[in-house]
Amino acid sequence: MATADYDVVIAGGGMVGASLALCLHQHSGGALRVAVVESFPLPPLSVEQPEYRPSFDARSTALSYGSAEIYRQLGLWPQLAEKLATIEAIQVSDRGHFGSVLMEKADLGWPALGYVVENAWLGNSLLRYLRLNTAVEFITPARVEAVELTASRATLTLNCGEVAESRSASLLVVADGAESGLCERLGIHRHVDDYGQTAIIANIGTEKPHGGTAYERFTADGPLAMLPLTPDVSGMSRSALVWTFAEDRADEAMAWSEEEFLRRLQEAFGYRLGHLRKLGQRACFPLTLSCADEQIRRRLVVMGNAAHALHPVAGQGFNLALRDADSLAKILAKARQSGKDIGDLAVLKSYLNAQQGDQRLTTLFSDRVTKIFSNRQPLLSLARNLGLLVLDVSAPLKSRFTARAAGIVNGRGGDAANG
Structure with missing residues (x-):
């Protein structure tokens, strides 16, 4: 039987796919042959670190304390920490009501509760590290058009511009986003809970530093x-x-002038940051809780937003995906070291069993926080605000809530992926 071209092929080279590639390389000591298929071409690679000038409108991601620990273990943190x-x-807090809670890093004795990084900096740092320090292969610009899963391998048909190419792997990981076309072609259905909400995102310039x-x-x-x-x-x-x-x-809010948007935001948010001075480019997208009905098949894993896309306000989606990636990479590296087939269903079930508890709790946390605080019924508002007061004065409850919000599972930081 001929050997597959790769041990793992990752369909999608975004932040989740690139993070998984780094996890696989580091946890296996470079023993796993990894390829990333990405539809966008990679920029030229220079040995010198390119100058980075952040745009006011740059989009960003909140990294939990647990995610920071994972990137520290992977060796990426020194570069990320620069920006x-x-x-x-x-x-x-709950506008117009008495309940509020303040969670501080001292509550858990951590150097920080988390970090916010611009997506471009995180993505570029990941790709640069992978290209300079690992043997991970990038197949770009290309996309996976078709997949055949057999007992021995996953055979992929790639569209590389006008040329079709065939590659094989012991395992295919689908990480091409919430609107995964590859999942659709594989017949993997999604359960979608529509919140009936739309998120507007933008960067805001403020009078006072956020501290x-x-x-x-x-x-x-x-x-x-x-x-x-x-x-x-x-x-x-x-x-x-x-x-x-x-x-x-949402359409009405998107149509407000900058002056009107800032005025209404000031009214809703208050003056904690002084006057709101500048509004960046606005973008909007409908909000759903979307979970794939299947995350594993023999020779297949679905990961990131393709597996579970959460409401953004609680900031849990990418952090959960990173814990999944770290856990999968550790399990595959151990299986490879033991001489096991990394695409075998039993190996992939061990990954899913390790992560299902974290996925269930994180999804429930994000969903319940969103629904509870979106409901304006008077009795629920009273109960919600009493709950915030209790949380604020109860150190054990606050610590547990803070740990969950910070992506720490069972009280473990760097090992959160195994919780």
Whole structure:
């Protein structure tokens, strides 16, 4: 029987796919042959670190404390840390009501509760590290058009421009996003819970520095988050806004002038950051909780937003995907070392069994927080605010809530992926 071209092929070279490639390389000591298929061409690689000038409108991702520990173990953290905003506290409040809770890094004795990184910096750092320090192969620009899963391998038909190529792997990982065309072609269905909400995202320039505080505010329109960012090139303090609206109000909010948008945001958010001075480019997208009905088959794993796409306000989606990637890579590396077939269903079931508890709790946490704080019924509002008060004065409850929000499973940081 001929050997497959690769041990693992990852369909999708975004932040999840690239992170998985790094996990596979590091945890196997380079023993696993890994390829990444990505539809966008890679930029030329220079040995010198290119100058990075952050745009005011750059999109960003919140990295939990647990995710930071994973990147530290992978060796990527020193480069990432150059362009990070630290989350030192999280304030949760309910507009117009008395309940609130302040979670601080001192509650758990950590250096930070999390970090916010611009997507371009995280993505470029991952790709640069992989290309300079590993043997991971990038097949780009290309996409997986068809897959045949057999007892011995996954055979892939790649569209490389006008040329069709065939490659084989012991395992295919699908990480091509929430609207995964590959999952659709494989007949993997999704369960979708529509929140009836639309998120508007933008960066906001503020009068006062954020001081490392992230804000979760629940308003009459829906949950609102303001996450700390590094200053822009002019030195203006920035925060990343995620503001949810009912579907029938989102178009109206997108049409507001900059002055009107900032006025209404100021009214909803308050003056914790002083006057809101600048509004970046706005983007909007409908919000759903979307989970694939299957995450594994023989020779196949579905990962990232293709496996579970969560509401963005709780900031759990990418962090859960990174814990999945770290766990899968450790299990595959151990299987390879033991002489097992890494595409065997029993090996992949051990991964799913290891992660299902974390996935279930994280999905439930994100979903319940969203639904509870989107409901404006008076009795529920009272109960919600009493709950926030209890959480604020109960150190054990606050620590557990903070740990879950920070991506720590069973009290473990770097080992969170195995929780």
